[in-house]
Amino acid sequence: MKNRFLLTFIAVFLLLTNICAQSPKDSLILVTYNVENFFHPDDDPATNDNEFTPNGTYMWTNSRAIRKAVKIARVINSIAEESHYPDIIGFCEIEGSEAANILLSYGKLKNRGYRLVNLDTRDGRGIATVIIYRHDRLCLVDSATIDCNAPSENFNTRKILHCTFTHGKDTLHVLENHWPSRSGGVAKSAWRRNHVATTLKNYCDSILSLSANAKLVIMGDLNETADSEEIHDVLGARKDGPVYYNISDTDPHGRLSYCYRGKWSTIDHIIISRSIKESCSPKFEVFQPSFLLEQDFYNNSYKPFRTYIGQKYNDGYSDHLPVKLTIAL
Secondary structure: OHHHHHHHHHHHHHHHHHHHOOOOOOOEEEEEEEEEEEOOOOOOOOOOOHHHOOOOOOOOOHHHHHHHHHHHHHHHHHHHHHOOOOOEEEEEEEOHHHHHHHHHHHOOOHHHOEEEEOOOOOOOOOOEEEEEEEOOOOEEEEEEEEOOOEHHHOEOOOOEEEEEEEEOOEEEEEEEEEOOOOOOOHHHHHHHHHHHHHHHHHHHHHHHHHOOOOEEEEEEEOOOOOOOHHHHHHHOEEOOOOOEEEHHHOOOOOOOOEEEOOEEEOOEEEEEEHHHHHHOOOEEEEOOOHHHEEEEOOOOEEEEOOOEEOOEEOOOOOOEOOEEEEEOO
8 A cells, every 4th residue: 555655656746847847858948029019809997908999999809819819829830940839938018818818729829838927917008018938848936026117206017027937957037028118209208117127127136136146037128229228227238247148239230129110129138147148058039030021112121010000900910020049958
């Protein structure tokens, strides 16, 4: 009887160990992608999402939402063709878990082993940051949100989503961001991003104060270029940064993920802690297959193939390109 109990215990232990500490086939892949106003078509009375409903300005229907889910899944499938399915994907500009579940279901990402981290990070429009991850490769051990609001300034913005994963014996902190937009002008709106950068810096510093070798990945749409005061000075993320290393600022030819009025820039960033830089062979790239681009006739060039141009439905993917980090833990 004792032997039977012991064998059962060992079998269960090995099963759990295999699920939560599975050895990697190769490297871990992390992706962050602003998917441009990916809403659930139902009206949420708690948010100001009326424009993206069937009777709203953008006539956002269930069929359009499903079509978009299939397109975003195509992007993820294409990344997988180059290596393997991304282990962690952070999404910006998605209407929380409701829209994410459309993506998981109709994009068939559940079939690829993805699970959703279901925390509320929404702003007033319902726009959120979301993370999905492969539960066959990683264990989610904790998740939390970082409140970046400034009540004294009547300023409400999206929360940062912080997920802690284990992969074998390694622990990885992933922080998905979507900093405040440039609405009203870059200079006039900079204080909002400055506030979020300060909040994020203090939070990450507290993690490193407990473990100097902690592995941190800060990623998302920061709505600032690498040389901005908010990223370079406030957060202290630089290509030569001793603590926070902006790996998206390391290509001399420029790695560009966003185009506004014919001008390309990188506002979608991946920033890593010193431990990842020194021990994990990090590699950054902007993922830009031809199907994510369309011709820009006004500038005799190309631009991201977006879902809407103004209020006109364009049936594309997004006004941003996804960015990707590969690391070896």
